[in-house]
Amino acid sequence: DIVMTQTPNSLSVSPGQPASISCKSSQSLLHTDGKTYLYWFLQRPGQSPQLLIYEVSSRFSGVPDKFSGSGSGTDFTLKISRVEAEDVGVYYCMQGYNLPPTFGQGTKVEIK
């Protein structure tokens, strides 16, 4: 199975400040079809996960543009341009390159 490793495990950010989360995969997620199957999710406290970013950098329906994804191969980053209270929760990356899809361990983001 592909191992997904996120850093840091937790992050405390002042309101209005940016935040960045790294995700590394144990093998390249670049498929022969030219797509890279890396996704980002946010799980707010007490809620189900919601998809933020698909295929490295495309925002899912309704996701604000303060969220952006970047990276290639095995190294990926999620950035939040200005953190607000509603952004608190656990962020997960996930690979959909091959079976089984696997998730990172999660990064907990809180407000200072």
Next chain:
Amino acid sequence: EVQLVESGGGLVKPGGSLRLSCAVSGLTFSNAWMTWVRQAPGRGLQWVGRIKKKSDGGTTDYAAPVEGRFSISRDDSENTLYLQMNSLKTEDTAVYYCATGGGGNGYWGQGTLVTVSS
């Protein structure tokens, strides 16, 4: 608005069975690959399995820990996804989410709690 609503969770003894349902609305269910993902209490996310749309063969794939015990099916006429869980173990205790996409890379339901305990 896309909605996924899981049901069927509850308390079951080790070795028992349970069937979860996921009612989907707001999208063309028959065109969607569907996935089950679980989350043990206080833990991260674990992919359980998926079912392709019928036009892609309608086949299923499972995670190793549930292979041979769990079965995913769909009823496109009822816009409903199912997860049949047999030979349940204490380590299957989790919130089970249904989601669109082969890896859950779409819309998610609110989840249903399955507790396996004697």
